[in-house]
Amino acid sequence: MVASEVRALFAVASRPEVVSLAGGMPNVSALPMGELGEIVQRVVTEEGSTALQYGSAQGDPVLRERICEVMAEEGISAAADDVIVTVGSQQALDLVTRVFVDPGDVVLCEAPTYVTAVNTFAAFQADIRHVAMDDDGVLPEALEEHLTRLAAEGRRAKFFYTIPNFHNPAGVTLTAERRRRVLEVCRRHGLLVLEDNPYGLLRYGGEPVAPLRAEAPDQVIYLGSFSKTLSPGFRIGWALAPSAVRAKLVLAAESAMLSHSAFNQMVVRRYLATHPWRERIKDFNEMYRERRDAMLGALEAMMPAGSSWTRPEGGFFVWATLPEGLDAKAMLPRAVNARVAYVPGTGFYASDEGRRNMRLSFCYPTPEQIREGVRRLVGVIEGETALRDTFGGASAPATRGDDSPFPDLP
Amino acid sequence: MVASEVRALFAVASRPEVVSLAGGMPNVSALPMGELGEIVQRVVTEEGSTALQYGSAQGDPVLRERICEVMAEEGISAAADDVIVTVGSQQALDLVTRVFVDPGDVVLCEAPTYVTAVNTFAAFQADIRHVAMDDDGVLPEALEEHLTRLAAEGRRAKFFYTIPNFHNPAGVTLTAERRRRVLEVCRRHGLLVLEDNPYGLLRYGGEPVAPLRAEAPDQVIYLGSFSKTLSPGFRIGWALAPSAVRAKLVLAAESAMLSHSAFNQMVVRRYLATHPWRERIKDFNEMYRERRDAMLGALEAMMPAGSSWTRPEGGFFVWATLPEGLDAKAMLPRAVNARVAYVPGTGFYASDEGRRNMRLSFCYPTPEQIREGVRRLVGVIEGETALRDTFGGASAPATRGDDSPFPDLP
Numbered sequence: 001m002v003a004s005e006v007r008a009l010f011a012v013a014s015r016p017e018v019v020s021l022a023g024g025m026p027n028v029s030a031l032p033m034g035e036l037g038e039i040v041q042r043v044v045t046e047e048g049s050t051a052l053q054y055g056s057a058q059g060d061p062v063l064r065e066r067i068c069e070v071m072a073e074e075g076i077s078a079a080a081d082d083v084i085v086t087v088g089s090q091q092a093l094d095l096v097t098r099v100f101v102d103p104g105d106v107v108l109c110e111a112p113t114y115v116t117a118v119n120t121f122a123a124f125q126a127d128i129r130h131v132a133m134d135d136d137g138v139l140p141e142a143l144e145e146h147l148t149r150l151a152a153e154g155r156r157a158k159f160f161y162t163i164p165n166f167h168n169p170a171g172v173t174l175t176a177e178r179r180r181r182v183l184e185v186c187r188r189h190g191l192l193v194l195e196d197n198p199y200g201l202l203r204y205g206g207e208p209v210a211p212l213r214a215e216a217p218d219q220v221i222y223l224g225s226f227s228k229t230l231s232p233g234f235r236i237g238w239a240l241a242p243s244a245v246r247a248k249l250v251l252a253a254e255s256a257m258l259s260h261s262a263f264n265q266m267v268v269r270r271y272l273a274t275h276p277w278r279e280r281i282k283d284f285n286e287m288y289r290e291r292r293d294a295m296l297g298a299l300e301a302m303m304p305a306g307s308s309w310t311r312p313e314g315g316f317f318v319w320a321t322l323p324e325g326l327d328a329k330a331m332l333p334r335a336v337n338a339r340v341a342y343v344p345g346t347g348f349y350a351s352d353e354g355r356r357n358m359r360l361s362f363c364y365p366t367p368e369q370i371r372e373g374v375r376r377l378v379g380v381i382e383g384e385t386a387l388r389d390t391f392g393g394a395s396a397p398a399t400r401g402d403d404s405p406f407p408d409l410p
Numbered sequence: 411m412v413a414s415e416v417r418a419l420f421a422v423a424s425r426p427e428v429v430s431l432a433g434g435m436p437n438v439s440a441l442p443m444g445e446l447g448e449i450v451q452r453v454v455t456e457e458g459s460t461a462l463q464y465g466s467a468q469g470d471p472v473l474r475e476r477i478c479e480v481m482a483e484e485g486i487s488a489a490a491d492d493v494i495v496t497v498g499s500q501q502a503l504d505l506v507t508r509v510f511v512d513p514g515d516v517v518l519c520e521a522p523t524y525v526t527a528v529n530t531f532a533a534f535q536a537d538i539r540h541v542a543m544d545d546d547g548v549l550p551e552a553l554e555e556h557l558t559r560l561a562a563e564g565r566r567a568k569f570f571y572t573i574p575n576f577h578n579p580a581g582v583t584l585t586a587e588r589r590r591r592v593l594e595v596c597r598r599h600g601l602l603v604l605e606d607n608p609y610g611l612l613r614y615g616g617e618p619v620a621p622l623r624a625e626a627p628d629q630v631i632y633l634g635s636f637s638k639t640l641s642p643g644f645r646i647g648w649a650l651a652p653s654a655v656r657a658k659l660v661l662a663a664e665s666a667m668l669s670h671s672a673f674n675q676m677v678v679r680r681y682l683a684t685h686p687w688r689e690r691i692k693d694f695n696e697m698y699r700e701r702r703d704a705m706l707g708a709l710e711a712m713m714p715a716g717s718s719w720t721r722p723e724g725g726f727f728v729w730a731t732l733p734e735g736l737d738a739k740a741m742l743p744r745a746v747n748a749r750v751a752y753v754p755g756t757g758f759y760a761s762d763e764g765r766r767n768m769r770l771s772f773c774y775p776t777p778e779q780i781r782e783g784v785r786r787l788v789g790v791i792e793g794e795t796a797l798r799d800t801f802g803g804a805s806a807p808a809t810r811g812d813d814s815p816f817p818d819l820p
Contacts, residue, residue, distance in 0.1 A: 052643035
């Protein structure tokens with residue numbers, strides 16, 4: 001698809017009659033708007049002379065203390081001094097890449113992986129290599145193979161980027177046993193881990209698994225975010241890093257933006273201090289669990305033979321695989337025409353993979369919309385399958401190279 | 411000075427009894443806090459589902475329209491489509507550098523120049539060259555000389571970074587005649603201009619001069635900011651760029667942070683739509699004019715022979731030159747001991763210049779504090795001069811290399 005086609009498709013997909021299973025936007029309409037309105041007002045009227053002034057490049061010290069309490073919920077023990085506040089965890093990804101990656105350096109990441117991370121690694125001209133996953137997350141032996149092969153070439157990777165919980169887009173969670181093995185492999189090869197955990201607290205089933213950072217503070221740069229547990233509108237994320245790295249990240253942040261908004265940081269810190277945020281996350285989890293169940297139920301009831309999908313215990317995404325011979329990217333215009341949208345799998349690889357895959361988000365639409373969206377999607381898949389059976393190939397293969405037609409808001 | 415000394419000095423300089431002529435923080439206590447409190451509240455309660463969601467990488471379209479109206483105040487005619495909203499103009503500087511500069515590329519800037527811009531250029535390993543200025547701003551013939559020399563070396567500069575109005579730190583304004591000549595030189599050499607204009611609307615005397623961008627839309631990337639005319643706390647700046655460049659900046663912004671805060675952008679756009687912001691800037695200008703006059707009056711009355719300083723028609727800064735044989739950086743610990751702080755001139759050069767210079771800010775302290783600060787400063791200078799006269803050299807020369815001991819908040 002060329003850019004003008006992408007724009008046209010996106011314009012159609014944005015219409016209200018289209019059920020979008022594409023975006024990764026949290027359902028912010030569930031936020032306590034009245035209370036938040038009062039919080040933002042009070043930050044201005046009671047603390048305006050600080051909130052409306054420049055802040056520090058590392059971020060508000062009180063917020064950094066609160067962030068440590070948030071991370072403690074998942075078993076991380078950390079000092080506020082090792083936290084740096086960023087413009088969403090996207091900026092943290094950018095700063096880490098800026099500090100570590102020179103053109104041609106190898107970065108390892110899962111297959112598939114978060115598309116905007118790939119874009120950032122690519123912007124710094126990294127050599128991106130994908131490590132295979134299954135339903136239990138990344139395969140430690142595949143990681144080891146990559147590292148052994150690199151060593152044989154006389155090369156080293158700069159870091160291994162992983163989303164261990166409720167993976168975007170794969171929907172899977174790295175098991176506790178695999179986490180130990182991943183850390184062991186990385187330790188043996190002296191490889192830094194970049195752990196991205198925006199969804200960790202959004203668990204709807206199963207047992208929590210401690211972050212990699214909890215087990216190996218010196219081996220891991222950990223990224224967190226309030227975008228899913230509060231709101232992406234404040235753009236507050238963070239990195240927790242070993243102190244030598246953290247100092248470099250602070251310098252990079254100063255160069256990148258001088259300082260983040262003191263106002264936004266004070267809003268989030270006041271919310272955390274005055275609002276029962278743990279209870280609020282429980283409410284969100286009830287809401288998202290219902291949506292996940294709607295999607296899994298609809299897929300189970302309707303998807304044709306030959307297709308498969310992951311069963312996330314949290315987060316926002318299901319990763320589906322179409323019957324053989326189908327191409328999710330080529331199929332997308334027909335899906336949008338049938339008033340349902342998704343992100344084709346090819347967008348989540350730096351390589352030419354993911355043709356049979358699609359990411360289905362259940363975070364934003366209502367359960368009813370989700371069921372209707374899956375119904376429409378299945379209709380399109382069945383049409384494609386019939387074409388495939390008649391002509392031996394349903395769609396002209398999509399050309400790889402340009403990007404996913406939907407901005408992959410996390 | 412080593413890092414621990416810098417920290418100790420900074421800790422002392424932050425004490426309330428020290429008059430700081432160092433920082434470039436606007437006087438946000440003059441803001442209409444009650445009204446701003448209401449605005450932020452209403453953005454949440456009336457528009458929360460948009461304001462607390464992800465936004466677009468280029469920025470809020472309505473805010474971009476308003477930004478065009480702000481720029482029109484200074485004579486710029488622009489389309490909202492060519493504006494990109496950034497985390498302060500610092501992020502715009504960073505994105506432009508990221509898009510244009512490869513390691514070793516030449517960047518031209520004034521001598522002295524804004525320290526955090528130099529840091530950003532240096533972060534991308536630019537070869538930074540300073541172009542001489544006088545009281546009328548940069549010297550077009552000096553710019554031409556640089557370009558001719560580079561051409562003779564078979565090299566080209568990537569852009570010329572300039573702060574034409576109320577320069578930080580020099581306090582001078584590029585005259586209209588010089589602007590024409592600078593643009594003519596740049597056009598002839600095919601050189602892009604990066605025009606940084608955070609203070610343009612803060613004029614306390616003299617006649618406005620049109621921005622370079624107003625005269626040459628295709629030659630100039632223009633940077634603006636609400637940090638001085640409203641508040642740095644929202645971190646809203648922007649770049650206005652020819653459309654081919656703008657498209658690249660949007661991609662870089664997406665990689666850097668996904669999107670800026672929709673909430674902050676909607677706050678600023680509501681302020682611009684509902685508040686008499688032009689009147690408010692007039693009030694600010696009254697306040698800052700009084701502070702500037704207090705500083706110039708005190709310098710005139712007290713500074714010893716052999717010293718000189720610039721007379722800004724707007725902005726926040728005076729650039730002072732000490733009597734021969736004195737070293738502003740070496741003198742700083744004694745100044746802080748005498749309860750007055752400033753930024754030594756060496757911080758504003760990538761080269762080893764500025765030893766006799768200091769930047770004096772009049773934006774944040776009251777007129778009375780400014781007069782007292784200058785009184786203390788003059789006492790220190792006189793002590794140094796006496797030492798110089800007795801021993802032939804007042805201070806051990808400061809070693810260049812580490813940074814200015816004060817964070818140069820714009």
